[in-house]
Amino acid sequence: MSSANIAVVVHAAKDLRLETRNVRDIGSDEALIEMKAGGICGSDLHYFNHGGFGSIRLREPMALGHEVAGEILDIGAGAVGLNVGQLVAISPSCPCQTCFYCLKGQQNHCLDMKFYGSAMPYPHIQGAFQSKLVVKANQCVAADGLTSAEAAMAEPLAVCLHAVNQAGSLVGKTVLVTGCGPIGCLTIMVARRSGAARIIATDISDQTLNTARDCGADEVINTKDEPQKLELFERDKGQIDIHLECSGAQPALASGVACLRPGGTLVQLGLGGDMTVPMQVLTAKEIALRGSFRFHSEFSVAVEMMRSGLINVDQLVTHSFDVREAIAAFEIASDRSRSMKVQLIFTDNENG
Ligand SMILES: [Zn+2]
Ligand SMILES: [Zn+2]
Structure with a gap:
């Protein structure tokens, strides 16, 4: 896989850049995702507008984004239940599954949490606004029947x-x-x-x-x-x-x-x-x-509720921008009077 990977990276307040990043090879329990949609969340906006929030400050460049969905381009041999070409909602939450809280079923309190686009730990956890991204297969929830815009709403749901x-x-x-x-x-x-x-x-x-x-x-x-x-x-x-x-x-x-x-x-x-x-x-x-802080088992429930029609999120996605227009997207998302959920669309454009 050599095609370009575009990442939306914040360097400091009001300093958002599109950068090309390398895509590493996948492991046997991993999948390579071609990103389709990514919603801009309040925390992304805090990094964009203020360089952080509370005591949490950016200390190095960080790709933003944690509300994402994409298609599987490639999967490792050990990743079962997923198919190449399938649309998946990607949980941004990567608990260690071995610490005290993980073993108690409180994964959202994991002592070694890797949550996309978070400057809490250092080095920061890089975010998922990347046109190609290697993820753990167990972060992926099949989203057949949903649009990528809907699947990218699984995290806030x-x-x-x-x-x-x-x-x-x-x-x-x-x-x-x-x-x-x-x-x-x-x-x-x-x-x-x-x-x-x-x-x-x-x-x-x-x-x-x-x-x-x-x-x-x-x-x-x-x-x-x-x-x-x-x-x-x-x-x-x-x-x-x-x-x-x-x-x-x-x-x-x-x-x-x-x-x-x-x-x-x-x-x-x-x-x-x-x-x-x-x-x-x-x-x-x-x-x-x-x-109430984040979630764990609720992520797959969210996808199922949308797939079964119990929850319809369509009207909440008010704006979609090509990833190359990320700065405009972040500006609109910062204006609550003009937008509800703003999403970035990752298109496969070789000229980009
Ligand atoms: Zn969010
Ligand atoms: Zn843990």
């Missing part, structure tokens, strides 16, 4: 499935989802499929809230324009059973806690840096606080 799993049963519950970007909208879809009786969604953009309604929210509230509408849910110590906080924004957390019933559950999945928790209220109302 898996994040939301994990978060709803953290919440416990949603059957018959009143659920509040704060922050309706791609993660919030997918969370609404999962909550609907999980038996929630009533779903209230909040955001500060009407356009985003329209999508949230299309995704299954019963009521949508623009908390910038009409904050009093959410306050109605504070009645009688609170009306909300489960709050799925997707925004990472302090006001959304605080207002949700005020609306939670005694004994309710708050699941925090938005990563907004430091947020202050109104601990007094949590204590007095006996609210359970659950964090």
